[in-house]
Amino acid sequence: MVLDLYRNNLAGKFPADLPHSLEKLRLSFNNIMGTIPASLANITRLKYFACVNTSIEGNIPDEFSKLSALKFLHLGINKLTGSFPEAVLNISALTELSFAINDLHGEVPPDLGNSLPNLQAFELGGNHFHGKIPSSITNASNLYLIDVSNNNFSEGLASSIGKLTKLSWLNLEENKLHGRNNEDQEFLNSIANCTELQMFSISWNRLEGRLPNSFGNHSFQLQYVHMGQNQLSGQFPSGLTNLHNLVVIELSGNRFSGVLPDWLGALKSLQKLTVGDNNFTGLIPSSLFNLTNLVHLFLYSNKFSGQLPASFGNLEALERLGISNNNFDGTVPEDIFRIPTIQYIDLSFNNLEGLLPFYVGNAKHLIYLVLSSNNLSGEIPNTLGNSESLQIIKFDHNIFTGGIPTSLGKLLSLTLLNLSYNNLTGPIPDSLSNLKYLGQLDFSFNHLNGEVPTKGIFKNATAVQLGGNQGLCGGVLELHLPACSIAPLSSRKHVKSLTIKIVIPMAILVSLFLVVLVLLLLRGKQKGHSISLPLSDTDFPKVSYNDLARATERFSMSNLIGKGRFSCVYQGKLFQCNDVVAVKVFSLETRGAQKSFIAECNALRNVRHRNLVPILTACSSIDSKGNDFKALVYKFMPGGDLHKLLYSNGGDGDAPHQNHITLAQRINIMVDVSDALEYLHHSNQGTIVHCDLKPSNILLDDNMVAHVGDFGLARFKIDSTTSSLCYSNSTSSLVIKGTIGYIAPECSDGGQVSTASDVYSFGVVLLEIFIRRRPTDDMFMDGLSIAKYTAINFPDRILEIVDPKLQQELIPCSTDKEDLDPCQENPIAVEEKGLHCLRSMLNIGLCCTKPTPGERISMQEVAAKLHRIKDAYLREY
Numbered sequence: 001m002v003l004d005l006y007r008n009n010l011a012g013k014f015p016a017d018l019p020h021s022l023e024k025l026r027l028s029f030n031n032i033m034g035t036i037p038a039s040l041a042n043i044t045r046l047k048y049f050a051c052v053n054t055s056i057e058g059n060i061p062d063e064f065s066k067l068s069a070l071k072f073l074h075l076g077i078n079k080l081t082g083s084f085p086e087a088v089l090n091i092s093a094l095t096e097l098s099f100a101i102n103d104l105h106g107e108v109p110p111d112l113g114n115s116l117p118n119l120q121a122f123e124l125g126g127n128h129f130h131g132k133i134p135s136s137i138t139n140a141s142n143l144y145l146i147d148v149s150n151n152n153f154s155e156g157l158a159s160s161i162g163k164l165t166k167l168s169w170l171n172l173e174e175n176k177l178h179g180r181n182n183e184d185q186e187f188l189n190s191i192a193n194c195t196e197l198q199m200f201s202i203s204w205n206r207l208e209g210r211l212p213n214s215f216g217n218h219s220f221q222l223q224y225v226h227m228g229q230n231q232l233s234g235q236f237p238s239g240l241t242n243l244h245n246l247v248v249i250e251l252s253g254n255r256f257s258g259v260l261p262d263w264l265g266a267l268k269s270l271q272k273l274t275v276g277d278n279n280f281t282g283l284i285p286s287s288l289f290n291l292t293n294l295v296h297l298f299l300y301s302n303k304f305s306g307q308l309p310a311s312f313g314n315l316e317a318l319e320r321l322g323i324s325n326n327n328f329d330g331t332v333p334e335d336i337f338r339i340p341t342i343q344y345i346d347l348s349f350n351n352l353e354g355l356l357p358f359y360v361g362n363a364k365h366l367i368y369l370v371l372s373s374n375n376l377s378g379e380i381p382n383t384l385g386n387s388e389s390l391q392i393i394k395f396d397h398n399i400f401t402g403g404i405p406t407s408l409g410k411l412l413s414l415t416l417l418n419l420s421y422n423n424l425t426g427p428i429p430d431s432l433s434n435l436k437y438l439g440q441l442d443f444s445f446n447h448l449n450g451e452v453p454t455k456g457i458f459k460n461a462t463a464v465q466l467g468g469n470q471g472l473c474g475g476v477l478e479l480h481l482p483a484c485s486i487a488p489l490s491s492r493k494h495v496k497s498l499t500i501k502i503v504i505p506m507a508i509l510v511s512l513f514l515v516v517l518v519l520l521l522l523r524g525k526q527k528g529h530s531i532s533l534p535l536s537d538t539d540f541p542k543v544s545y546n547d548l549a550r551a552t553e554r555f556s557m558s559n560l561i562g563k564g565r566f567s568c569v570y571q572g573k574l575f576q577c578n579d580v581v582a583v584k585v586f587s588l589e590t591r592g593a594q595k596s597f598i599a600e601c602n603a604l605r606n607v608r609h610r611n612l613v614p615i616l617t618a619c620s621s622i623d624s625k626g627n628d629f630k631a632l633v634y635k636f637m638p639g640g641d642l643h644k645l646l647y648s649n650g651g652d653g654d655a656p657h658q659n660h661i662t663l664a665q666r667i668n669i670m671v672d673v674s675d676a677l678e679y680l681h682h683s684n685q686g687t688i689v690h691c692d693l694k695p696s697n698i699l700l701d702d703n704m705v706a707h708v709g710d711f712g713l714a715r716f717k718i719d720s721t722t723s724s725l726c727y728s729n730s731t732s733s734l735v736i737k738g739t740i741g742y743i744a745p746e747c748s749d750g751g752q753v754s755t756a757s758d759v760y761s762f763g764v765v766l767l768e769i770f771i772r773r774r775p776t777d778d779m780f781m782d783g784l785s786i787a788k789y790t791a792i793n794f795p796d797r798i799l800e801i802v803d804p805k806l807q808q809e810l811i812p813c814s815t816d817k818e819d820l821d822p823c824q825e826n827p828i829a830v831e832e833k834g835l836h837c838l839r840s841m842l843n844i845g846l847c848c849t850k851p852t853p854g855e856r857i858s859m860q861e862v863a864a865k866l867h868r869i870k871d872a873y874l875r876e877y
Contacts, residue, residue: 005030006050014056018043028052028074038063050074052098060085067091076100076123084108084129089115100147101126108132113139125149125171128797132156133172138163149201150174150835152796159186162193169199173226174835176796178206188215192239201226203250204795204839210234221245228274229253229795236261236280245269252276252298259283265290276300276322289314300346300868301325308352312336320344324370325864328352332376334359341365346871348372348394349864355379356400361386368871370394372418377401380419385410392871396420396442404443406431418442420465428452428472439703442610444468451475451484462701467608478579478635480616545621545629547574548583555585562641562696564710566593571636581616582634588627597630600710607688611676613637613699613709637707639700642669642765646695646772658772660805663834665704666769667841667870672706673698674863677762680708681755681859689753693761694742695768741775741786745851756853759862763787763848770842772803787849794846795839802838837873841866 002024010030014037018025022043032054040046041063047070057079064070065087073088076098083106088094094116105128113119113136122137125147132155133148144166153175161170170191179187184207191200192214198221208231215237222243228250235258240246246267257279264273265287272295273288280302288297289311297318305327312318313335320343321336328350334357336345342363352374360369361383369390376398384393385407391414400422408417409431417432420442427450428443438457442465449471457463461478473484543551551572552559561582562569570583586593601618614635623629639645645659673693680688690697690708697710744760747753764775767786773779775786793801844865850856857865 024048048072053077065090096121098123113137121145145169147171159190162190173203199224211237215239248272272296274298298322324348373397465610566596637699642698643695676708678863766845
């Protein structure tokens with residue numbers, strides 16, 4: 001008798017009274033709750049039981065040992081708890097056993113293979129098992145599938161794995177596997193005896209050393225090799241030479257070196273080659289372009305050099321090309337854009353030069369085109385508008401000239417357009433106003449002029465970055481650009497005459513008057529007048545003390561939105577322009593407040609970036625009582641600050657009703673902050689060290705775009721040193737520059753501030769946003785910091801320490817053979833992309849919080865890595 005209720009949208013508890021004549025029971029992909037009843041063990045004829053992706057919980061009943069006829073037991077993707085159910089060890093008839101993606105823990109019984117000799121498929125992936133993978137499992141000689149991925153196993157199968165001659169699928173990824181002495185080598189050598197092996201994954205473990213030459217020598221069926229994110233070294237594994245069925249080679253995130261071998265071109269079935277984040281050098285071998293089935297080619301973050309070959313066009317099936325962060329030079333091969341399937345191209349952070357090929361418009365399916373940080377020049381081809389599938393264009397930090405092509409208005413799917421830091425001229429095309437999906441536009445630091453459009457994305461000032469273009473005018477009021485004025489041709493001579501006869505003398509008189517006025521103010525404050533120091537190059541109105549008092553209802557507590565060491569911040573509305581602003585009033589009676597005001601003015605006077613809080617103007621005056629008054633006026637950020645977003649209900653990491661922040665939002669926030677710090681550290685404006693990065697200094701606009709603010713402790717960096725130390729000396733105390741919990745160790749010891757100090761603070765904030773615990777939490781004591789806490793649990797137990805609200809986003813599709821979810825089209829696809837992304841993010845946080853400055857990576861490298869993670873997670877191709 002068969003009862004098959006697969007995918008019937010059933011809800012309720014597990015059925016208690018089932019016919020004793022049942023031989024097959026399939027309840028997968030329903031909403032069945034509660035525990036598995038012990039009475040199920042009374043159905044002694046049961047041979048097949050599958051209850052995958054339901055909501056069952058609790059332990060597996062001990063009575064299951066009575067199901068002696070059971071052959072298939074599939075209970076993956078549920079909420080089962082407890083240790084490995086030893087009751088199943090008495091069911092010697094079992095051929096397939098799956099407890100994948102539950103909450104089971106403990107060690108797997110060492111005699112499992114002896115108790116279940118008929119086992120053919122064994123799945124424990126996605127639990128919390130630790131210790132050793134039992135070597136006895138190799139006694140189940142008919143095993144064709146082993147998947148124990150995403151656990152905490154520390155000891156593997158060593159050389160005994162070679163006994164499983166029928167094994168076709170071995171997935172050990174995301175554990176802590178690390179052999180003693182030569183065990184890693186013995187294990188990899190023994191794989192050669194698994195002659196039926198098709199899929200082999202040891203990614204995200206701790207294996208180290210060189211791959212033996214014997215690896216893969218006899219496994220001629222091998223198709224998928226996943227060895228990324230370990231500590232493997234040496235040259236490209238030569239054991240893969242004769243494996244002509246290989247479809248995927250994934251070696252990223254190791255320590256491989258040397259050159260890519262020519263024999264790669266003989267692997268005609270290869271579809272994916274990923275060797276990013278290694279130390280490979282040399283040229284791309286010409287034989288690689290014989291791989292006409294290649295779909296993904298990722299060579300990013302190595303030391304490859306030379307010119308990009310013109311033969312890219314031979315890769316007629318290529319969809320994704322990522323070769324960023326290398327030393328490639330020469331021009332961009334035009335044949336790349338003739339590949340009919342190409343969707344993703346990232347050539348950023350190289351030394352490419354010359355023109356962007358006219359044939360860029362041939363790439364009809366191109367979605368993602370990133371050419372940032374090269375030396376590309378000439379005009380952006382108008383044909384770019386023919387690539388109508390484009391969603392992301394990043395051409396920033398090049399030397400493009402000419403105008404912005406009007407044809408970009410045809411890219412109706414465009415979501416991001418970054419042409420900043422080039423030498424573009426002319427007006428902004430009105431056609432861009434029609435792009436309804438465009439959410440980010442950055443034309444800053446070019447030589448654009450003319451009137452800014454006011455429709456489409458240009459209505460949203462927070463989504464548009466236009467700073468550093470002196471000739472722009474008009475636009476919406478929030479952009480604070482000067483008004484456009486067009487004089488008739490016939491009146492130009494008259495205007496010129498008036499300028500000479502009237503305007504210039506008047507300007508001189510006004511200047512003299514202002515000098516006298518300032519001198520009078522310096523001599524006495526009894527008059528109560530004010531003067532304003534505008535910091536922006538726009539026409540934002542100058543403000544006085546009275547203006548700011550009126551805007552904030554005389555600095556009413558009801559308008560207080562923030563308070564710091566040296567200042568209070570009020571929300572207000574200026575009557576001159578009806579703008580909502582944030583007014584930062586400095587408490588000048590507090591020691592250091594005056595220096596904080598000056599530091600912030602100096603830091604922000606000439607910087608413009610979409611992820612820095614825009615300063616609109618400054619006011620240095622006297623208040624109604626004749627006392628000194630200093631304030632800065634910022635653009636108001638309606639989203640509040642990151643600290644409030646994380647802890648708005650007053651709780652810590654365990655608060656039950658906190659704001660839900662998606663993984664994508666957390667990634668975007670940290671990408672925004674990294675972009676801001678990269679700009680401060682590496683822009684042409686000179687290096688600025690923030691010195692006090694923390695969540696309360698990261699403000700959010702209404703689109704959840706992050707902006708770094710509060711530069712009261714900022715310091716300019718001169719050559720290799722900074723202009724001040726991490727401590728400020730006074731007659732009675734030593735004052736730390738920064739906030740406890742976010743200060744780099746060298747600053748706690750009185751060292752010098754540097755960009756590496758900011759990198760450390762950034763790393764702490766990154767860890768905090770994912771773990772959702774303050775670095776000053778009570779749990780972080782006795783030498784345990786948020787960084788050490790993360791490192792202890794990295795990479796295998798990160799789901800145990802991150803914000804619980806993230807876990808619901810990280811449930812992958814089913815992998816059970818009988819209950820394969822339709823979303824799993826490719827059996828080798830990464831099921832836990834979100835978990836991989838989370839691990840990559842936390843790894844960057846750990847790289848940033850290394851104890852000494854020299855060990856930390858730069859913000860330039862941080863930003864590049866974060867953008868790659870964001871693109872990989874948020875984009876599907």
